Amino acid sequence: MGTELLELLETAVIAVCGFLIKKYIFLEPDMEGKKQRSFYCISFILIGIVFLILGKDAATMAALFLIGLNICLGRKKHRLRGLALMIPFPGIINGLFVPVLLVPPYLFVLSAQETQIYQFLFYGVLSVLLILFYVKGKKWRSWFHENMRNRSLRKSETYLLWMVGILMLVFSNEVATQLPAEEAHMQAAAGAYAYRLTSFIGISNIAAFIMTVTIIALIMQGNKRSFYHERVSSMQSGMITFLAEVVENRDDNTGGHIRRTAKFVECIARELKRKGIYSDILTDRYLNDMVVAAPLHDIGKIHIPDAVLNKPGKLTQEEFEIMKTHTTAGEELLIHAREELGESSYLNTAVEMAAYHHEWWNGKGYPYGICGEEIPLCARIMAVADVFDALTSKRCYKNAMSLEKAYAIIREESGTHFDPAVVEAFFAAVEKL
Numbered sequence: 001m002g003t004e005l006l007e008l009l010e011t012a013v014i015a016v017c018g019f020l021i022k023k024y025i026f027l028e029p030d031m032e033g034k035k036q037r038s039f040y041c042i043s044f045i046l047i048g049i050v051f052l053i054l055g056k057d058a059a060t061m062a063a064l065f066l067i068g069l070n071i072c073l074g075r076k077k078h079r080l081r082g083l084a085l086m087i088p089f090p091g092i093i094n095g096l097f098v099p100v101l102l103v104p105p106y107l108f109v110l111s112a113q114e115t116q117i118y119q120f121l122f123y124g125v126l127s128v129l130l131i132l133f134y135v136k137g138k139k140w141r142s143w144f145h146e147n148m149r150n151r152s153l154r155k156s157e158t159y160l161l162w163m164v165g166i167l168m169l170v171f172s173n174e175v176a177t178q179l180p181a182e183e184a185h186m187q188a189a190a191g192a193y194a195y196r197l198t199s200f201i202g203i204s205n206i207a208a209f210i211m212t213v214t215i216i217a218l219i220m221q222g223n224k225r226s227f228y229h230e231r232v233s234s235m236q237s238g239m240i241t242f243l244a245e246v247v248e249n250r251d252d253n254t255g256g257h258i259r260r261t262a263k264f265v266e267c268i269a270r271e272l273k274r275k276g277i278y279s280d281i282l283t284d285r286y287l288n289d290m291v292v293a294a295p296l297h298d299i300g301k302i303h304i305p306d307a308v309l310n311k312p313g314k315l316t317q318e319e320f321e322i323m324k325t326h327t328t329a330g331e332e333l334l335i336h337a338r339e340e341l342g343e344s345s346y347l348n349t350a351v352e353m354a355a356y357h358h359e360w361w362n363g364k365g366y367p368y369g370i371c372g373e374e375i376p377l378c379a380r381i382m383a384v385a386d387v388f389d390a391l392t393s394k395r396c397y398k399n400a401m402s403l404e405k406a407y408a409i410i411r412e413e414s415g416t417h418f419d420p421a422v423v424e425a426f427f428a429a430v431e432k433l
Contacts, residue, residue, distance in 0.1 A: 006116060007056040008048075009123045014093055015047055015063035016130055021092060022067050024144065026085060026161070027153055029074040039070055064089055088165020095168035257389055262294035264385035264426075265378075271425040272381075278421070281377050285345060290378045293350035297357050297382050300330025327367045330354030352376040357383050362416045380419040384410065384426050387417070 019040070022028045030036040043066040051059035064086050071082030100122060105115040153161070269287045272278055301309060304326050308319045315323060331354050338347045356370070356379035363371030375383075391406040401409075407427075414423040 003116070006119055006123070008051060009120075009127070011047065011051055011056055011059045011063065012044070013123050013126055013130070014060055014097070015044065015067075017093060017096070018063055018067045018089060019070070020130075021089070022071060022085075025092075026071075028071045028082070028085070031070070031074050036070075036074075039073070043070070088162045088169075091165035091167065091169030092161065095164060098168075257393065258295040258298070260389050260393075261297070261382065261385040262291055264388060265294045265381050266291045267429040268381050268384060268422060268425050271429040272421065275425065275428075277425065278377055286349070286378075289346040289349040290353075290381065292346045293353055293378070294382065294385075296330070296334065296350040297353040297386065298326060298330065299333055299350075300326035300328070300354055302333075303329040324358070324366050327355055327358055349376075349378050353378050353382050355379070357386055359383070360417045361419050365417075375419075380422050384418050384422050387413075388426070 023030060031039060043063070046066065047059050047063050050062040067089065068083045068086040071085055072079040075082055101119060104110070104118060110118060266287070269282060269290055273282045273287060304323060308315065308322050311319065331351055334347060334351045334354055338344060338351065341347065353376075355367070356375050359365035359368065359370055359375045359379060360383075361372060361375070361380070363369055388406060388410060391401045391409060392403060394400045407430075410418065410423060410426065414420045
């Protein structure tokens with residue numbers, strides 16, 4: 001009876017820890033609300049039934065399968081890949097449990113009854129800790145859910161977990177084949193073989209435990225760093241937008257321009273990426289940098305006199321030449337910022353957007369008169385976003401244009417002013433805009 005109870009407790013603890021590892025180490029999302037709680041209830045009922053009918057090993061396999069199924073159902077894409085995560089899971093669980101279960105009995109040469117008592121104590125303490133985590137850890141779990149829901153493992157972290165999981169799985173199987181039966185162990189406890197085996201089990205299991213815990217600790221620390229990095233990045237992005245709005249507010253009639261153009265840029269870029277156009281340039285990092293950098297495209301207007309910036313009528317040729325300098329002024333400001341703050345991919349993108357967003361596809365733009373793909377992609381996208389918003393917004397020198405007329409102008413200038421591929425992506429994303 002004691003052995004069966006111990007096996008049931010062990011199976012339950014392994015199942016609970018498996019679900020926790022899935023969520024907090026592998027960062028796999030849960031199903032929505034009540035669905036996840038229902039899944040937990042059904043899973044533990046099924047595991048209990050399998051345990052009663054087929055025994056501990058079958059119940060453990062059922063638990064692993066249900067964890068894999070939970071991963072598949074929690075994902076929005078690549079669901080079948082979730083089942084592949086079951087390969088390292090047993091090894092990681094073994095790396096955590098096997099050393100703690102095997103080392104003390106063999107180091108202290110415990111009898112079968114003493115070993116069973118020790119295992120009861122171990123699983124009992126672990127069960128209490130899990131209950132305390134459930135009862136007292138609500139605040140931490142809420143923080144984790146709120147701040148880690150968009151976090152996913154880096155490839156290097158995934159490879160580490162797979163490596164540790166497979167190594168621990170092979171290791172635990174190797175140890176199991178070398179362990180003598182309990183009776184033989186007790187009889188040979190004083191012999192040289194038992195001494196060597198005890199040393200092997202002790203050292204190798206401790207090493208396995210340390211390796212597994214270290215990898216998990218590093219990943220948890222990576223999660224924490226990622227959270228604070230996202231917080232800092234969000235704050236940085238907010239400061240950039242705020243500073244850009246300070247500059248924009250000098251122009252009485254362009255309120256919201258930088259936020260709208262940033263959104264247009266994002267929609268156009270995502271459509272290009274969806275279609276696989278400029279895929280060698282349009283990485284996730286480049287796309288994110290564009291969205292962050294977009295508010296800075298007109299930062300150079302801080303150098304334009306108010307008399308020119310807010311003139312209610314058409315600019316003279318001389319005034320227009322002054323207005324055109326906002327591109328090079330912005331470029332110089334952002335290059336100086338890059339020199340002061342250090343190399344940054346989003347600042348590199350901001351420099352290109354500020355300098356080149358008035359260049360034309362046919363080479364008739366300003367300030368440098370470059371053409372085609374010589375113009376950085378971010379500036380070509382910003383050109384469409386900037387002109388579209390200028391056409392459809394009220395300015396000190398004109399009224400807002402209708403959408404139909406603005407669309408007609410964008411189409412007409414495809415291949416002259418604008419990159420045709422960007423224009424095509426713009427119209428494909430019109431509904432989102």
